[in-house]
Amino acid sequence: MSSTTDPRSIPYGVGLPAPFACRPEQTRGRLYDEADSPTRSPFQRDRDRIIHSAAFRRLQYKTQVFVYHEGENYRTRLTHSLEVSQIARSVSRMLGLNEDLAEALALAHDLGHTPFGHAGEDALEEVLHEFGGFDHNAQSLRIVTRLERRYISFDGLNLTWETLEGLVKHNGPLTGPLAQGKERPLPRAIAEYAELHDLGLDSYASAEAQVASLADDIAYNNHDLDDGLRAGLFSIRDLDDLPLVGPLFHQVRADFPDAEPSLYIHEVVRRMIGIMILDLTEETRRRIAEFRPACADDVRHLGRPLVAFSEEMRANDAALRGFLFTHMYRHFSVNRMTSKGRRVVKELFRLMWAEPECLPPEWHRLTDGEGTPRTARVVGDYIAGMTDLFALDEHRRMFDLQEKP
Structure with missing residues (x-):
């Protein structure tokens, strides 16, 4: 296959495995040895363990943008994770990747988020700064390797190496010359775990992890656009000058002039997701044809992402993200709740x-006294695991003299 090969002629995808896909029979295994399942592959078991975890259930009441009580129709971390997993599976199928691994990573990617979204994360980062700080990706790793307690033989979920690697490196290498944000130290939880179990932090993650990461981008930009419009934080008219989004709204209005306004939103979001998925698969196939990875490790050591949007779509995505930052994430009503x-x-x-x-x-049994570093980390883990509802109730119990403890 040469660099001039038509990406559409690549002889795999839609059920045919790519040579660079992660293969469950070639997994690097788990930290603690376990017998194979007679009915499920290692990556299917990872997915199932994530779904059955307490941390996954708690995502139902954790903020995406709107706090749980602001409306039942807005996204939560749980519904967002399900939407990411659907996109990740679809893209993986088109590219011949392992759908089960991509799905496991999509379902696990937000496990470490705090109550109240990024506001809660910022608050924990501030109070834990002198004790190693707080990072939601590192917290996801702590949850699946330590904090979940469901098995007699080990703490955590004992996931495969490939799932743990993708969980911490889905945005790229964390150490070495290719690492992004070198001015920020490696989160302590990741550094400590890497001493026990080498996850190859200086290389890229698998193609499945890269798919899960960009599926996250597709889901949250489009669905935050949907939620923001329905919440009245901005109007369709405000989107006129936004690339891709503005022209799509004009096109949908021309195609369906008599449709209900609310259906315009559904139709535009549906089309945008389809356009972004198509762009992602076409650009990735172009890179596959150019770099010709022959195995999963070729993807890891390519020196750049294999899975990517085109340059034009990256610009469109950045424009939408910038719009949402200004008009939604920094809207005064959202600011009040995050405050x-x-x-x-x-x-x-x-x-x-x-x-x-x-x-x-x-x-309390895990602490070692008042005001110590160990106690700070235990308290941080306890708060990070709270849902929005539980955090508000716990605060009321602790600070309202009229409330029962």
Whole structure:
């Protein structure tokens, strides 16, 4: 296959495995040895363990943008993760990749998020700064390797090497010359785990992990656009000058002049997702034809992402992200709620760190005294696992003198 090969002629995809796909029979295994399942592949078991975890269930009541009580029709971390997994499976099927691994990574990618979205993460990063800070990707790793307790033989979920690698490296290498954001130190949780189990932090992750990462971009940009319009944070008219989005709304209105306005939104989001998926697969096939990876490790050591949008789509995506940042994520009504979320997280942390005896017994047992680094990390783990609802209720129990403890 030469660099001039028509990407559409690549003889795999839609059920035919690519030579550079991760193969379950070639997995690098798990940290703790386990017998193979007679009915499921290693990556299918990873997916199932993630779905059955307590951390995954809690995503139902964790903020995407809107806090849980602001409306039942807005996305949560759980519905977002399901939407990402659907896109990741579709793209993986088109490219001949392992759908089960891509799905497992899509379902696990937000496990480490705090209550109140990025506001909660920022608050924990601030109060934990002198104790190694807080990073939601690192927290996802802590959850699946340590904090989930469902098995007698080990803590965590004992996922395969390929799933753990993709979980921490889906945005690219974390160390070495190819790492992005070198000014920021490697999150402590990832560094500590890497000493025990080498995840190859200086290389790219598998093609499946790269697909899951860009499926995340497709899902949250399009669905935040949907939620923002329905919440009235901006109007369709505000989108007129936005590349791709504005022309699509004009086209849909021309195609369906008598449709209900709410259906315009559904139709535009549906078309945008399709356009972005098609662009992603075509650009990735172009790169496959150019670089000709022969195995999964070729993808890891390519020196650049194999799975990518075209340059034009990256510009469109950045424009939409910039619009949402200004008109949605920084809208005054969203700011007010995120401000409350930050205060709740900080106040809970400071009280429980100073008075760890206020923690539930199973968490208090893990601490080693008031105001210590170990206690700070335990309190951080406890708060990070809270849902929006539980955090608000816990804050009320701790600070409202009229509330029962």
